[in-house]
Amino acid sequence: MRLHNSLTGRVEPFETLHENEVRMYNCGPTVYKRQHIGNFRAFATADLLRRSFEFLGYRVLQVMNITDVGHLTEDDRADASGEDKLQREATRRALDPWEIARTEEQNFLDDLRVLRIRPAHHYPRATEHVPEMLEMIQSLIDSGHAYRAGDNVYFDVSSFERYGALSGNTLAELAAGASGRVESRDDKRNPQDFALWKSDPKHIMQWDSPFGRGFPGWHIECSAMSRKYLGDTLDIHTGGPDNKFPHHECEIAQSECVTGEPFVRFWVHSGWLEIAGEKMSKRAGTLFTVPELVERGYTGADLRVYLLKQHYRSPLPFEFPLLDEARRIRQRIANFVEHELSGRPAAPDQAEISQAIEETRNDFRAALEDDLNTSAALASIHAFMNRVNRAAPGHADAERAGALMRELDAVFDILGEEEAGADDAQIDALVAERDTARSEKDWERADALRDELTQRGIELLDSPQGTRWRRR
RNA sequence: GGCGGCGUGGCCAAGUGGUAAGGCAAGGGUCUGCAAAACCCUCAUCGUCGGUUCGAUUCCGACCGCCGCCUCCA
Incomplete structure (x- = not known):
């Protein structure tokens, strides 16, 4: 280090x-x-x-x-x-x-x-x-x-x-x-x-x-x-x-x-967290507490990405678009682990995956050892996701890729179940209903149901393995 | 006045003496019933002016701009 x-x-x-x-x-x-x-x-x-x-x-x-x-x-x-x-x-x-x-x-x-x-x-x-x-x-x-x-x-x-x-x-x-x-x-x-x-x-x-x-x-x-x-x-x-x-x-x-x-x-x-170029302080009254940010729809993991995305000693601008960006990054990573890697068909192991795992682990580690270069560490994760997605891994490779992601997540800690909502069952029902409509090629009804779900902040991800959903 | 930091593409941001990671956004594709997701492609010469060097975004100097500490403050 x-x-x-x-x-x-x-x-x-x-x-x-x-x-x-x-x-x-x-x-x-x-x-x-x-x-x-x-x-x-x-x-x-x-x-x-x-x-x-x-x-x-x-x-x-x-x-x-x-x-x-x-x-x-x-x-x-x-x-x-x-x-x-x-x-x-x-x-x-x-x-x-x-x-x-x-x-x-x-x-x-x-x-x-x-x-x-x-x-x-x-x-x-x-x-x-x-x-x-x-x-x-x-x-x-x-x-x-x-x-x-x-x-x-x-x-x-x-x-x-x-x-x-x-x-x-x-x-x-x-x-x-x-x-x-x-x-x-x-x-x-x-x-x-x-x-x-x-x-x-x-x-x-x-x-x-x-x-x-x-x-x-x-x-x-x-x-x-x-x-x-x-x-x-x-x-x-x-x-x-x-x-x-x-x-x-x-x-x-x-x-x-x-x-x-x-x-x-x-x-x-x-380094400082700054609002519009000024340091954020209690005195200036420009502060946001964690509950206030949660109230605005950001999860703790979103805020972690925001805080850890760049070097700890650099000044960090506080702007909502940056929180939004952090959320997008967190969603992409969560989507990769929880969606892209699940339900993969059986297929032979690929050397590319093994190589990606080893190189990523090394890069990630080296980045941290270099004065906690979290930007570089995060970049290694992005590169890994891209390589794995491109390789279209089979089941076993996907499992190993997921294992690495969880291993590295010990540092960023941004993965994990979305919190269960009280209306999960209801949403599942609507999603199932839409799937039925789709199988009957009733696109109008299917889209109407998706619109309704979108209104409730639900995003649908169709795939050959079925439809998944998540909160935005 | 003293001490210290910063200025990289639309936005955020790494980084190195040998022609600049990554992300977000955007545009164009592939895929998809349509989307989403994913994948492919496109998108900067690094505040200004000098100097050192074969070569500087990276070293030195000056300047401009921004910020912090010197008082409680993460």
Whole structure:
């Protein structure tokens, strides 16, 4: 496997730290609001990594955090009243923040299921790991990397030489570049110092600590939880492009100052999902949630094709025609496996099929090993379908072709039964009626029935083996 | 101002120093009662201008355009 590493900005050979096991941490959702399709691009990328490694024969230990404490919204302001997202939303909705967090966490897991994103092995909640965070904070204070300022605790960025290594920023440049934008604070030694612990009596979610009653800063949860579940050094840490700075930069500083070990070997950041050239965000109000897209008629598999069709690091335009295109692609693949390959007559095996299977498996694998080149992987599937269709395989060859498709589907995961509808039996009856009409060459009646079915969103596929139908 | 990314056919999108995968759409065929599906055929010289090179879309420079991070954000 060759993988792009944000730390070096290059594609590098990937090797696991532990024998054949990939330990991967994914920055997860902040559960104060329903995640939108843009958020899921990062999670789909994490899932792609997981599936690709497993396809290639590795074991993967995957951990994704659930941020249920919210982050400071005004981290750099002079007072400690930085409003918490969860709290703000709770106030707005007049609900208990814990209740919102649990509800949205469940919504998130539901959406993952729709998108067929495999569950991580652990979903640690920030609120359940405050002791681990406090332990790290204390350690940072003890080693001089953090300092107390009243009831707040800040990380001293000047104490970590390599701060900025991931994002390419340097403290000097940050100071210069941020002039006028990042206010200096009385209780911070350096404007770039970030909070490890904040105290605020008005804050709903708070915990006792040696530094005062308060809540953890934005970055510490990932350092604490990744260490707990995966160890001091992770093989891979993923996140959206916006996590790179400051979040991941800060994680590196905290973790490495505590453990003295390299924190992450490969940083993997996905590209943006963009609407009309702009990044999609909750703030802009241009988001679509998974349920909204399902409501518009796209299946989870359709959305998977859309998300995985192009390289994970490229910007991905969000446009409905592209979702439609993804659906067409998914339909073609499903049609191939479920229709083209079924009911084939007996015939001698063809060397062409054997060759196509072997070459496709190799091409597909090679594409994934090349920094997760899903475009090339998908192209190998298209090429395979074309070769097989052209060869008009017999029964045994068709079986083997179908087996390969299912084998490769371990990565894309877009095959599978269409969900049964309540009116399946009724449709079957109409289809049978039309077949009868056709056998009697009553074309008028046959076409009328097809029109009726079309109106109900049913597409018919006649063949010598009989008539099949599917929902569009 | 600092850091970073992008610009490939109607649309989406891989990719490489030696004349550009794939998909969607479109047009023309084959097949079909008609369709659908499938198959066949057609459809680009890679933002602009320079440079390096025998040769650049691929390397370097400049420019134009677009976007992101630097503040919560996948």
